[in-house]
Amino acid sequence: MGTHDRRPAGRAERVFAWSLGAVLVVGLVAAAWIGVRGGMAVAHLSSARQTLQAAEADPHDPPTIAVALATVRDDTSAARSLTSDPVWSWAEPLPWIGPQLRALAVSSAALDTAVSEGLGPLSSAASGLSTDVLRPREGAFDTTVIASLEPEADAAATHLRAAADELSRIDTAPLLGPLRDGVTRARELVDGAASASDALHRATLLLPRMLGAGGQxxxxxxxxxxxxxxxxxxxxxxxxxxxxxxxxxxxxxxxxxxxxxxxxxxxxxxxxxxxxxxxxxxxxxxxxxxxxxxxxxxxxxxxxxxxxxxxxxxxxxxxxxxxxxxxxxxxxxxxxxxxxxxxxxxxxxxxxxxxxxxxxxxxxxxxxxxxxxxxxxxxxxxxxxxxxxxxxxxxxxxxxxxxxxxxxxxxxxxxILDGTTLQGTLPDDGTDRSTFGVYLNDGTGSKMDSYLRPSVDVAWCGQDSAVLGVTLRNDAPDPASLPSYVTGGGEYGVPVGEALTGVYVVLPAEGRLEEYASTTDGIPPGFAGGTLEGRPVLKWSVQLAPGEQAHLDVRVSTPWTPHLGAVVTPTIVSPAIGRGATGCGGN
The missing domain is CATH 3.40.630.190 (LCP protein)
Structure with a gap:
């Protein structure tokens, strides 16, 4: 009786053991399958990168570029296929490994779209703007040829921007270092190509009109x-x-x-x-x-x-x-x-x-x-x-x-110029970026600004706090060596050799001024404020003698975004936008 009762239990144990074994085997097979295919996909993407780098050595040889693009297209297509089968998709929701697999799959698909649908038309349109086309013949540019490149430039811009957007949506926080670096490089590559194709498309639309193709x-x-x-x-x-x-x-x-x-x-x-x-x-x-x-x-x-x-x-x-x-x-x-x-x-x-x-x-x-x-x-x-x-x-x-x-x-x-730097408008913030505007204006009534040197830094102080640092230095020589037309001659109340500057800081679109502070070697600064196109503006007035400098820290509350930057008045030497602002205090 007892022996007979144990038989069903024994069979159940064997079924469970076999089932567990089957699951483990399937899991191991799936892991091996994913590992092998993932390794092959990475190898194809690495090959594509090396081919592109080799083609960049001679960017003006259309046959070489055409062969390179065909090879790159084969590699990205293979990588996309290897990372899009049912087993791969099944594993993407898993913890830890899932985000890695998903990032590799999205990157492969986006890069394949960029190469297959974007780089080909971009290369064709760019090669169409050859040296001969862009050189006037008998004093005239061929506007017809420039206009004929618009469809290919449009296609390239559309597909490359779509690929760039896909890459931008990848969350890199949970990714392993090498994969995170690879995704970052892919973003930069495709985003740069998208920007170039967008500029080319706008040029094919605008240049013929500006050159009088439709009349004077x-x-x-x-x-x-x-x-x-x-x-x-x-x-x-x-x-x-x-x-x-x-x-x-x-x-x-x-x-x-x-x-x-x-x-x-x-x-x-x-x-x-x-x-x-x-x-x-x-x-x-x-x-x-x-x-x-x-x-x-x-x-x-x-x-x-x-x-x-x-x-x-x-x-x-x-x-x-x-x-x-x-x-x-x-x-x-x-x-x-x-x-x-x-x-x-x-x-x-x-x-x-x-x-x-x-x-x-x-x-x-x-x-x-x-x-x-x-x-x-x-x-x-x-x-x-x-x-x-x-x-x-x-x-x-x-x-x-x-x-x-x-x-x-x-x-x-x-x-056609919307969203480009050619418009010269206030920085256009979005969901992925926050931007300060730093605008410099002379208050001396002179030409002393050729001797002033601005520098700008930005940094995140936390999830919803950003800081801007502005430094201004007066590198002018002995004022006695400069003509009054350069120094202003004190005509507007500023001593000879000194420079008075109004610095207008425009906050990011969603920014709110929290605090600001200034240190200066010269006359104590003055502050004022206002708004411009609905954005808060802080005006910093600072006056410096030769050899003096001043620094301003502005801290704002604004939602965190992946990109934090600044647009600065273009001066004789373009100020670099650093990432080492020091106004975060104890945070």
């Missing part, structure tokens, strides 16, 4: 002087009108800012918050149209002032600075001025922002020199002397540094 266009060009700071770079020191038609462009007029009258009333209505921060000066003085850190507001003001001065209505406004001219000279080569000076990439900034004031105390002679330099560089461009590839690199660099901005009176064309 007129543009007002503002040359900013970084020796006297304004929020967007410097005061407007000279202006020119450039007309385009059928791919040709011509310099048709130039003027000095001294030619413009000081308007008794603003030429356009300014928002109340702008007047609270900057008074009405941006809409009464041509020199101050770049004082508001939003070129979409300043450009129409300059357009209206030009209309009143010359009676012409332009289709758009462009602004650049001497640093940009230096970049462009790398593409054109040196140009010779009527004075006999050779303007080169190396001497453009010191010659235009410092030496000219030593040489010509008379402002009228300075303006004449600036106009001659502008005309010489423009002639080199119009004559097709610029290396197209170097010119594109120069313009892209200037745009990324905020030195080159563009505004169009055509709403559709202006929309």
């Amino acid at each position: 266009r007129s543009y007002l060009v503002l040359f900013q002087n970084n020796a006297e700071w304004r929020s967007l770079g410097g005061i407007v020191g000279a202006v020119a009108q450039v007309d385009t038609q059928d791919g040709r462009f011509a310099l048709v007029d130039q003027a000095s800012t001294s030619d413009f009258p000081v308007e008794a009333e603003p030429v356009v209505d300014l928002p109340g918050e702008v007047q609270d921060l900057f008074d009405t000066r941006p809409a009464r003085y041509i020199q101050n149209v770049t004082q508001v850190p939003d070129f979409t507001l300043g450009a129409p003001i300059a357009r209206e002032m030009w209309k009143r001065l010359r009676g012409r209505t332009v289709d758009g406004v462009i602004t650049l600075d001497p640093v940009t001219l230096g970049y462009v000279l790398k593409a054109t080569g040196p140009v010779t001025l009527p004075t006999g000076d050779h303007l080169t990439p190396d001497n453009a900034v010191p010659l235009l922002l410092q030496e000219v004031y030593q040489r010509y105390p008379d402002p009228a002679r300075q303006d004449e020199f600036f106009r001659a330099a502008t005309a010489a560089v423009f002639s080199a461009l119009a004559e097709g002397r610029a290396d197209p590839e170097l010119l594109l690199a120069a313009l892209m660099r200037a745009g990324s540094e905020g030195r080159l901005m563009l505004w169009s009176a055509d709403a559709d064309e202006q929309a």
Whole structure:
């Protein structure tokens, strides 16, 4: 009886043992399956990376690039297939190992999308903008060829941005170090390609129109002087009108800012918050149209002032600075001025922002020199002397540094610029980034800012707290060695050799000012505040003698985001945005 009763139990134990064994075997097989396929996927992705690096050694050889892309496509497709089977998907919800598997699967799929759907059209469109296409023939650019590249550029931009978005959604916190580093590198690679393709797509839409493919266009060009700071770079020191038609462009007029009258009333209505921060000066003085850190507001003001001065209505406004001219000279080569000076990439900034004031105390002679330099560089461009590839690199660099901005009176064309640095607007925050704006404005009425050196740092102090650090140093030589036009001669109440600066700190879009503090070697700083486009603004006024420096810490409460940064007024030497701010206190 007892023996008979034990038989079912024995069979149950054997069934359980066999079941447990089967589960273990299946688990081991699944683990081995996933391990082998994961290793193979990583090997394919590593091979793809090495192939791309080899292709980068000769980016101007289309056959080599085509073969490389085909090889890379095979590798990314294999990696995607290896990480998307049912066994892999079954294991993704598991603790610890699951996030690793999911990250590898998403990365493989995103990279395959980027290569298969994005890099091919991008390479094709970019190769279409060959040196021959971008070099004028008999004084004209071929706008038809540029416009024909738009569909491929659009496809590349769409697919690469989709892949970049997929990679950005991967939570890297639980990932092992090597995988986390790999995902980070993949994000940077695809995001960079997406940004490049987006810029190319916008260029294929905008360039033909700007070059007069649909009829004559007129543009007002503002040359900013970084020796006297304004929020967007410097005061407007000279202006020119450039007309385009059928791919040709011509310099048709130039003027000095001294030619413009000081308007008794603003030429356009300014928002109340702008007047609270900057008074009405941006809409009464041509020199101050770049004082508001939003070129979409300043450009129409300059357009209206030009209309009143010359009676012409332009289709758009462009602004650049001497640093940009230096970049462009790398593409054109040196140009010779009527004075006999050779303007080169190396001497453009010191010659235009410092030496000219030593040489010509008379402002009228300075303006004449600036106009001659502008005309010489423009002639080199119009004559097709610029290396197209170097010119594109120069313009892209200037745009990324905020030195080159563009505004169009055509709403559709202006929309093409949305979200780019070419618009010159306040930093555009989103769910993945928080950005301070640091805008520098001269208060001395001089050219002393060529000797000031700003530096900026940002840091997270906690999950919902960020800090910005701004340091300003006066590296001017003995004031006795400088002409009064550079020092200001004390005309506006600032002692000779000292520099008064208004630093406008615009907080991140969701930021709230918590506290701020300043240390200074010079006159104690002053503080004021306001808002700009609904964002809180802190104004820091600081006055420094040669050799002195001051530091400001601003702490704000704002939701944590993966990226924390700052946009800073482009100066003679672009200030690096560091990550070592020290204003977190005990946190």
